[in-house]
Amino acid sequence: MKKRAVPTIIGNWKMYLETEKEAITFIKNIERKLSLKKIIKAKYYLAVPDLFVVTLAKLAKKGFIGVQNISGLSGGAYTGLQTVRTVKSVGASFTLLGHSEVRARGEDGDILAKKVSISLKEKMMTVLCIGEKERDTQGNYIAQLEEELRKNLSLVDRSLFDNLVIAYEPIWAIGKDVAATPNECFEAVIALRRALASLVGIDHAKKVSILYGGTVTKENASSFLKEGGVDGLLIGRASTDASTFSDIIASCHYKK
Ligand code: PEP
Numbered sequence: 001m002k003k004r005a006v007p008t009i010i011g012n013w014k015m016y017l018e019t020e021k022e023a024i025t026f027i028k029n030i031e032r033k034l035s036l037k038k039i040i041k042a043k044y045y046l047a048v049p050d051l052f053v054v055t056l057a058k059l060a061k062k063g064f065i066g067v068q069n070i071s072g073l074s075g076g077a078y079t080g081l082q083t084v085r086t087v088k089s090v091g092a093s094f095t096l097l098g099h100s101e102v103r104a105r106g107e108d109g110d111i112l113a114k115k116v117s118i119s120l121k122e123k124m125m126t127v128l129c130i131g132e133k134e135r136d137t138q139g140n141y142i143a144q145l146e147e148e149l150r151k152n153l154s155l156v157d158r159s160l161f162d163n164l165v166i167a168y169e170p171i172w173a174i175g176k177d178v179a180a181t182p183n184e185c186f187e188a189v190i191a192l193r194r195a196l197a198s199l200v201g202i203d204h205a206k207k208v209s210i211l212y213g214g215t216v217t218k219e220n221a222s223s224f225l226k227e228g229g230v231d232g233l234l235i236g237r238a239s240t241d242a243s244t245f246s247d248i249i250a251s252c253h254y255k256k
Pocket of ligand 1: 012168173174175176213214215234235236237238246
């Protein structure tokens with residue numbers, strides 16, 4: 001597949017940065033570092049705690065601020081939850097959905113399918129995280145990935161695929177010391193692309209960017225773009241330090 005002009009590099013802060021002060025300092029630093037590196041089209045995405053969105057969305061000139069989850073409801077008597085329209089109205093440009101840490105806390109497939117559908121209907125860039133728990137040598141994990149993708153997208157009309165991004169995140173490689181290899185990533189990306197094409201046809205499937213996530217570092221980041229067949233990265237720990245994150249963005253920027 002033809003490479004997209006600018007890779008999609010998304011940081012997932014989880015709860016690593018806890019105060020607004022730390023978050024503001026990070027954004028000021030990354031903006032400065034990217035300007036110094038003179039990467040003309042440098043862009044970054046950060047999934048931050050909801051409460052930081054208003055402030056950070058105003059400060060981030062080269063960046064897009066998003067959230068780590070939404071409720072999948074469209075308003076009403078649900079104390080303590082937020083709709084996609086609410087987070088969008090204060091500046092969120094995208095949402096992660098189906099992250100393995102959220103799934104592990106009990107998010108079920110029906111709720112996730114609703115979240116994906118409601119987010120895409122609101123024209124929100126929607127980053128759906130998908131990955132196998134373990135990798136078997138017979139390749140059964142491929143069928144599991146395809147099945148998961150089908151279930152998670154079961155309520156989405158193909159006309160809404162323009163705003164869909166898939167993050168391939170093998171659970172066995174998240175928060176670990178060792179990442180997947182670019183080759184392991186490539187095998188899963190091929191399977192996901194094939195599954196997308198069989199769901200909605202090749203033209204709609206081609207619009208979907210696929211990212212890799214799982215122990216990305218500044219040393220291994222560009223290898224996933226060069227050899228792993230992805231259009232970008234979803235990064236946890238290495239996105240919480242502005243210096244490291246800006247080095248990753250620089251290393252992934254396609255040279256002409
Ligand atoms: C993640 O949690 O999505 C992730 C990729 O984390 P890490 O980069 O820390 O493995």
